[in-house]
Amino acid sequence: MSGHEVIEPRLRCVLPFEAVPLEVGLLRRAAAKQLSQWGIPAAVEEAELLVTELATNVIKHVGEGVAATLVLEWRDGRLRVEMHDRSEAFPAASPGSWGDECGRGLHLLAALSAAWGTALTAAGKSVWCEVAVDSMGMCRRIERAAEALERYGSAVVPPPHGRYARMRLEDAAVALIADLLHWTAACGGDPDGVLDQAQVRYEGEVAA
Known part of the structure; x- marks a missing residue:
């Protein structure tokens, strides 16, 4: 995992990784370190949970060992977390899916985020979520x-x-x-x- 760029007035970090269990902890720590360097430690706890959930979802539902990319972006008091992979299959959570492991993970994602969604990309899809950080x-x-x-x-x-x-x-x-x-x-x-x-x-x- 390596590489980040700073684009004013936003901060952006791109972290390619291999979707294997060992990488999840490394990715989580890399994200926490980056947020601390940006001076927004208040977002670390939520970001670690979101990164873990998104990366684990890639392993379970796209495939272990596939290439994926985590993108962090900080702008206007919001942290945006994006997980990019090469599958075009969107995750789905129905109102009654708490008993399903994937559904429960998506509900947790929704509970932690101010907003979240999915989008098709040129190479596959991205699952994104945003966390608002303020005095409240x-x-x-x-x-x-x-x-x-x-x-x-x-x-x-x-x-x-x-x-x-x-x-x-x-x-x-x-x-x-x-x-x-x-x-x-x-x-x-x-x-x-x-x-x-x-x-x-x-x-x-x-x-x-």
């Missing part, structure tokens, strides 16, 4: 989490209504965290390490 970032994250839990919870617990709404959302939160840990292990990561990092980051943000 923490409030936006809480709103996104609530929205994701309401949508996710409908598949794992009965819809939240009345006096038990909060308890049912907490059950959905536990189920979502457990699924993310399973996903981390399936991608070759360390679930305990991810959980520890999340706890440390949360405590640091609360203290700040």
Whole structure:
């Protein structure tokens, strides 16, 4: 993975890679390093999740070992993440697809992003998403989490209504965290390490 260009008034980074599990972690770290160099560390957490999801989707649904390209672009307070591959088949998420692994991944993508979509390219397609970063970032994250839990919870617990709404959302939160840990292990990561990092980051943000 190499190569980036700076075009004012936007910042743009192009990272070609081979779609294999080993490259996913390297790609995630390269994206985080680039965002830190651009001076937007607030976008790193969301970007890492998006990069991991998009790259893993290429491996599973386009083919392991295929050539792909990650493009990062920062402009006007928004980070755009694009994943380019050589397949013209678009991913699809239906309202009832939470039980499907691909569908769940796309719903997670939608929950983390301010906007997302797909487009045909000369060589295949791109899947893109945008993350807005501003002074209200923490409030936006809480709103996104609530929205994701309401949508996710409908598949794992009965819809939240009345006096038990909060308890049912907490059950959905536990189920979502457990699924993310399973996903981390399936991608070759360390679930305990991810959980520890999340706890440390949360405590640091609360203290700040």
